[in-house]
Amino acid sequence: MHDWTTIIKATTVKDPASGAVNTPIHLSSTFYQADFDHFGEFDYSRSGNPTRQVGEAAVATLEGGKHGFLFSTGMAAISSVLEIFSQGDHLLVSKFVYGGTFRILTEVLNRFGITHTFVDPTDLAAVEAAIRPNTRAIYIETPSNPVLAVTDIGAVAELARRHNLLTIADNTFMSPVLQKPLALGVDIVVHSATKFLSGHSDILAGAAITNDDALADRIYFIQNAFGATLGVTDTFLLLRGIKTLGVRMAASSKAALALATWLQAQPQVTRVCYPGLEGDAGHAIQAKQAVNGGAVLSFDVGSEANARILAESLTIPEFSVSLGGAESILSYPPKMSHAEMSPAEQLACGITPGLLRFSVGLEDPRDLQADLAQGLAKLK
């Protein structure tokens, strides 16, 4: 089956009790047990819930995985996956990770003795040189937030396997219709399902997917022990949002390529980061491992002052954090998603003062381009 069909089949699961084509929202924290000695499949919703089970199976199917887990937020998914490690374990982490992932590593997990080294995942020799006897995993995010740096997923996974390490990949920016890290050798995929998977800027959600039974047991143990599970109403909305994932990603990524190409030719724009562009540093690897460049791009207008003028001039995109909604979203990473990093740390990751991130929604791209043109015309 092709992805678009798989998406619909995975999210249209008939209710065994009624035949309803949409999974009911099972608003029950507890489940009746008929037998004193033998309990049924569900007993308490933190441990398992029929609505969440359908959502978890759907995200697993989409990623080509056996086991899916849904969490209350993307950070809950990432934190829970990282909690499978123990005191004394060391992780190699892409220096391009999302600010919240940076925060959990540098300000929480380090307090529990889970240490990390940030590495440039585009430099495999440097990644290999950073491996220590207690290193357990390599954590990547590709394309990265917000500069869309591309990591060669297969090459990192192969390096990790040679050293008996796990590979964990944040696939938020691509979604499973554009990129399937498990098929490229990754052990665990994580998502902020808040973004493209749900697709409507209405819920917070996170997902983790694996093919490995033993890893799935470890993730399930943490999911149940830590308890950051996705609520059932949000699971319903996630399933509903996923139904249009294929068409949304196709439309938004086509528009993103058109806008990136156009932005490149504008004199006020000093840099465009979009791996769908042939001249982009990550283009060749992106073309090998993903369907296209995705629906997010970033571009530099030279200074914070210009970024401010543009943000205040645009009328179509919402100026806000987040991405992956039906509406286009313009954000300013230095003060938003990556505010956790010091200016020096930001610069080391290519987050310059004039950088804006554009998550391309479902508006007509001609209107988005016209809006950008009138905004750019106001820059100094």
Ligand SMILES: Cc1ncc(COP(=O)(O)O)c(C=O)c1O
């Ligand atoms: C790539 C990436 N990973 C993880 C997260 C965290 O997800 P959430 O905000 O759903 O906790 C985000 C949020 O922006 C993100 O962009």
